[in-house]
Amino acid sequence: MKVYLLGGFDYRSGAVSPVDRRCVADAVRKSVYVLDVTSNDRAKIEAYRPMLEEYFLNVGATTAAFLSLSKGREEIEQRFEHSGIIYVPGGDTRVLIENLETLHLAALLKRASCSVAGNSAGAIALCTDAILTIDDDVKATTVLPGVGLVDFSVDPHYGSSHDEELLPLSRGRVIYGLPEQSAIIYDGSVECVGPVWRFADGKKARAN
Structure with missing residues (x-):
């Protein structure tokens, strides 16, 4: 599994993220499955979907599908199995983590064989801490x-x-500071895209 962690990108800007474009280009299957559970306001989520779909098509995806809570578990699992990229967008991090657990999506993410990408809150949630x-x-x-x-x-x-x-939180763990439009790509080793800072043992240094 290759994991893409983005430091923040505004889909509404009209631009495209080079990291998202690379994520799609690197994937064997170009289909994106979006887990947009970063809010409990379903009307807000539905309103964003046309823009997100257009965005993913612009970065090279063949299709962009969205999690449907009205569908059965079997269909969700099939989406995980057959999609090339699982994408977790930004939003409310607390709500996102809670929903990933209560909807049993965290377990599916851990078993995913395709690429997984997270932007902003999505990137935070994909980490251990x-x-x-x-x-x-x-x-x-x-x-x-x-x-x-x-x-x-x-x-x-x-x-x-x-x-x-x-700095104090980095005692006992490694933390990467990702400015907006910077990213980490992880496939057994860390690749930094854009300026990235590494915090470890209470110290800060450039990671690249």
Whole structure:
């Protein structure tokens, strides 16, 4: 399984992420299955889907399908089996992690044989430790159990103002700071795309 962790990208900008384009190009099958469970507002999710579908077609996908909660478990498992890429977009990280567990999607992600990509909150959730740094929606630094596809953590939308939170958290774990449009591609080893910072043992250094 190849894992793509993106530091943040706004699909509404009209541009395309080179990492998303590469993710599709590298995949044997060009079909994308989107797990858009980063909000419990179904109307909001439905409103975003046409834009996301157009975006994935623009980066080279042949099809872009979305998780349907009205479908049976068998169809969801078939989507996991036959898609080339499972994509977890951004949104509310807490809601995303909760939904991945309660909908039993985390277990399917761990067994997936295709590529898995996460953007922003999606990237955080795919790690073993999901680290939430302080922002408008997060009032205190928080560490939650993630899906565990990689044995390190990432901090999307990274800026040096996050260092005060990340340095102590890096004792006993490795954390990568990913500015927007930077990414990590993991396939047994870490490949950095764009500027990336590595936090470990309470110290910070450029990862590339």
